[in-house]
Amino acid sequence: MALGDLERDVMAQLWDAGEPLTVRAVHERLSRRRELAYTTVMTVLDRLAKKGVLVQARDGRAYRYAPAQSREEMTAALMMDALSAAPDDAARDAALAHFVGRLRPEDLTAAIRAAGQGARSGPQSGAQSGPQSGTQAGAQTGRAASTGTGEPGR
Amino acid sequence: MTALLLGALGLTLSLLVPPRLAAARWPDRAPAAAVALWQAITLAGVLCALGVVLAGPEELVRAVGAGRTVAAAALLGALAVAALIVARLLVSLAAVGGRSRARRARHRMLVDLLDTAEGDLDIGELERGGAGGGGAGWRVATPGLRVLDGSLPIAYCVAGRHPRVVLSDGALRVLDARQVAAVIAHEQAHLRHRHEVVRESFTAFYRAVPGLLRSRAPLDAVHLLLEMVADDAARRRCGAPAVRVALERLTEPMADTPEAGDAARARRVARLSAARSPGAGVAALVAAAGLLILPTVIVVLPWITRALNEWPL
Numbered sequence: 019m020a021l022g023d024l025e026r027d028v029m030a031q032l033w034d035a036g037e038p039l040t041v042r043a044v045h046e047r048l049s050r051r052r053e054l055a056y057t058t059v060m061t062v063l064d065r066l067a068k069k070g071v072l073v074q075a076r077d078g079r080a081y082r083y084a085p086a087q088s089r090e091e092m093t094a095a096l097m098m099d100a101l102s103a104a105p106d107d108a109a110r111d112a113a114l115a116h117f118v119g120r121l122r123p124e125d126l127t128a129a130i131r132a133a134g135q136g137a138r139s140g141p142q143s144g145a146q147s148g149p150q151s152g153t154q155a156g157a158q159t160g161r162a163a164s165t166g167t168g169e170p171g172r
Numbered sequence: 173m174t175a176l177l178l179g180a181l182g183l184t185l186s187l188l189v190p191p192r193l194a195a196a197r198w199p200d201r202a203p204a205a206a207v208a209l210w211q212a213i214t215l216a217g218v219l220c221a222l223g224v225v226l227a228g229p230e231e232l233v234r235a236v237g238a239g240r241t242v243a244a245a246a247l248l249g250a251l252a253v254a255a256l257i258v259a260r261l262l263v264s265l266a267a268v269g270g271r272s273r274a275r276r277a278r279h280r281m282l283v284d285l286l287d288t289a290e291g292d293l294d295i296g297e298l299e300r301g302g303a304g305g306g307g308a309g310w311r312v313a314t315p316g317l318r319v320l321d322g323s324l325p326i327a328y329c330v331a332g333r334h335p336r337v338v339l340s341d342g343a344l345r346v347l348d349a350r351q352v353a354a355v356i357a358h359e360q361a362h363l364r365h366r367h368e369v370v371r372e373s374f375t376a377f378y379r380a381v382p383g384l385l386r387s388r389a390p391l392d393a394v395h396l397l398l399e400m401v402a403d404d405a406a407r408r409r410c411g412a413p414a415v416r417v418a419l420e421r422l423t424e425p426m427a428d429t430p431e432a433g434d435a436a437r438a439r440r441v442a443r444l445s446a447a448r449s450p451g452a453g454v455a456a457l458v459a460a461a462g463l464l465i466l467p468t469v470i471v472v473l474p475w476i477t478r479a480l481n482e483w484p485l
Contacts, residue, residue: 022284029285071285089286093322096282099275100328100338101423 021062024054028062029071033089038075038082175228177470182220185213185463186381190389199393200443202453203400205460207370210394212460214377218261219467225254227471264380268372273332276368280330283338289319314356319344326423329359331368346421354410355418361405367398396436403440404448412444419444 031047032039039047045059063083066072071092072083087095190213193199199206229246238246316336323342330336337359344352362368374391381387406415419441424433 026285026287066285069281071282089321092282093286093320096279096286096320097322097324097326097340099279100326 024058024062025066028059028066029085032072032083032085038077038084040077040080040082042080044083173231174470174474175224175231178220178223178227178467181467181470182217182224185217185220186385186387189213190387190393194389194393198449198452199397199456200400200439201446201449202456203397203404205453205456207394207397207401209456209460209463210374210390210397211370212463214374214390216463216467218257218377219464221257222254223467223471225257226250261377261380265373265376268376268379272368272372276330276332280332280334280336283318283320283330283336286320287318288321288341289317314360317356324423325421327355327359327418329362331363331366335363337363343422347418350410350414351418351421354406354414355422357409358402358406358415358418361402362398364405365401367402370398371395392432396439399436400440400443403444407444416441416444 027048028044031044035043035047041056041060041063044063045054045056048054048059063072063074063081067074067083071086073086075082075084085092193206193210193213199209229250230243233243233246314337316334318336318338320338320340322340323345324340325342325346327337327339327343330338337356339352339355343355347355371394374394378386378388378391403415403419406418419437424437
């Protein structure tokens with residue numbers, strides 16, 4: 019199995035857990051589905067912490083690991099980065115500065131998050147909108163983000 | 173005389189030509205050739221600047237009839253300034269390239285972690301969804317396809333040695349299989365033709381040019397033209413209607429102003445149904461080649477004339 023897939027699975031476990039986990043706990047969860055060396059899990063957790071996507075906290079003699087951001091926050095940040103990807107640097111800075119003037123990044127993040135939750139057909143959906151209207155909301159949010167004139171934080 | 177000519181040509185290329193070319197609409201019909209023309213204009217501008225710097229002092233010294241020491245000093249100064257220009261461009265290129273690579277590497281790492289597609293599952297879904305599409309010609313094998321959770325409908329690519337094509341869940345919801353295939357073909361065209369290198373070089377040039385001569389026109393125009401080149405690739409693969417719908421439904425990266433963003437989108441949609449014009453393309457390529465040769469000719473011409481005069485046959 020590729021290292022990338024393992025990293026993804028480790029992140030998924032930690033996001034699902036909702037609390038910081040020790041290496042042993044992560045290893046146990048992953049071992050339910052496949053053979054996996056404890057040291058491999060430890061290495062992967064360490065790598066992810068070095069990359070800044072996990073935070074490491076000492077708990078007694080062991081380390082506990084937790085995602086630095088929720089899955090939704092990280093996805094929103096990534097989409098922000100992608101949307102401001104125009105020509106790199108100069109143009110991007112300009113676009114971003116301009117964009118910030120019209121719509122605060124927090125509002126976009128919130129909008130993306132709301133849209134993400136709306137469209138999610140998982141257990142957390144249904145508060146505001148079902149999967150179908152979620153699609154609509156997403157399309158509208160998209161337009162708002164692209165024109166920068168949408169009303170933030172509805 | 174050489175320096176004056178080159179200076180005039182250089183100023184024309186950096187101040188007069190870009191706004192006109194940016195406002196022209198024929199490039200929409202031959203975007204790839206137009207990108208080549210933009211590159212030629214930019215490069216010719218640099219050549220002119222170098223020519224002015226190298227020929228100017230020498231001509232000045234000869235005009236005032238100064239002594240040998242002054243001539244030597246002028247030559248040294250000229251070489252230093254020329255070296256400075258080249259160095260500045262190279263440093264800017266390296267800096268922009270380095271920053272872009274770092275940003276893409278981080279982005280790719282995060283995309284891989286956040287990917288929600290289970291292996292081939294997404295492809296399977298596309299194929300199922302496309303049962304009505306006849307299954308002809310729109311199937312695209314996509315290694316490195318990633319799907320992000322979230323209904324903001326976006327699609328983009330992350331260039332590099334291990335490229336990624338990224339779609340959001342929202343994009344998969346608002347597009348049918350053929351349209352998704354068109355989007356993927358569009359992104360793959362960006363990756364295949366190394367569009368990020370073109371973009372980076374224009375960004376680097378923009379940053380290296382001193383404020384007064386600096387213009388955003390080439391940067392923005394080339395950016396839009398590269399999108400058009402990718403649109404054409406997608407259209408060849410999946411047909412114009414699929415590309416048009418995808419353009420209308422997906423969120424565009426932030427433009428400078430909302431109006432600019434909408435205008436760019438409208439131009440891309442409008443040209444999909446317009447005929448392409450090979451003539452404009454050929455003309456643009458010829459002009460590009462001419463522009464690259466012109467500064468050299470201006471530099472070499474006086475030398476040839478002098479040589480001919482001093483060697484009467």
